[in-house]
Structure formats: C-alpha cells, structure tokens
Amino acid sequence: MAYFSNGTEGMTYRERYCEKCIHLPDREDRDCPIWSAHFFHNYDRHKNEGVALILDMLIPRSADGLSNERCSFFQTRPAHLLAGKGLAP
Ligand code: SF4
Numbered sequence: 001m002a003y004f005s006n007g008t009e010g011m012t013y014r015e016r017y018c019e020k021c022i023h024l025p026d027r028e029d030r031d032c033p034i035w036s037a038h039f040f041h042n043y044d045r046h047k048n049e050g051v052a053l054i055l056d057m058l059i060p061r062s063a064d065g066l067s068n069e070r071c072s073f074f075q076t077r078p079a080h081l082l083a084g085k086g087l088a089p
Pocket of ligand 1: 017018019021022023024032033034035071072073074075
C-alpha cells in the first residue's frame with residue numbers, strides 16, 4: 001500500500017507516474033480508481049487486512065519501506081497524448 005508522508009510526496013508520485021499514465025482520466029471530475037482507493041483507504045482509515053493486501057499489490061512499498069514502487073498498473077501514455085498534456089515522452 002502506498003504511503004505518502006505528506007502532500008508533496010504524493011504529488012511528486014503523481015507527477016512521476018500518474019500524469020504519464022494512460023489510466024489517469026483527462027476529465028477533472030474523475031480520477032484513477034487505483035489512486036482513489038489509496039486516497040480513501042490509507043493506513044489511518046481502515047484496519048482491514050484484505051484491503052491492505054490488495055492495495056499492496058497495486059502500489060507496493062519499496063523493500064526498505066521508505067518509498068513507493070511504481071504502480072503495478074502504470075502504463076505510459078502514447079507519445080502524442082503526452083505531448084497534448086505538455087509532458088515529454
Ligand atoms: S494506474 Fe497507477 S500510475 Fe496509473 S494513474 Fe492510476 S495510480 Fe497512477
């Protein structure tokens with residue numbers, strides 16, 4: 001399960017992966033369901049081991065537990081869609 005110690009760490013992860021991922025909706029009123037699951041069911045908001053196990057599979061913690069690995073569902077947007085968002089491929 002991803003854990004972000006503050007908002008800046010979370011936004012840095014979004015910039016590094018989500019903004020370049022084909023699963024992040026272009027609509028501002030929608031978000032990636034994997035990101036939303038982590039946002040709404042983080043460590044402070046649940047005690048369900050099954051939920052934690054699923055979240056761990058989606059965005060795993062690093063082996064040393066100090067950071068988050070790349071999301072399991074990350075898939076790079078095609079270059080022409082990255083260019084449309086002003087992002088380098
Ligand atoms: S699938 Fe993963 S990397 Fe892609 S937008 Fe969702 S949380 Fe971010």
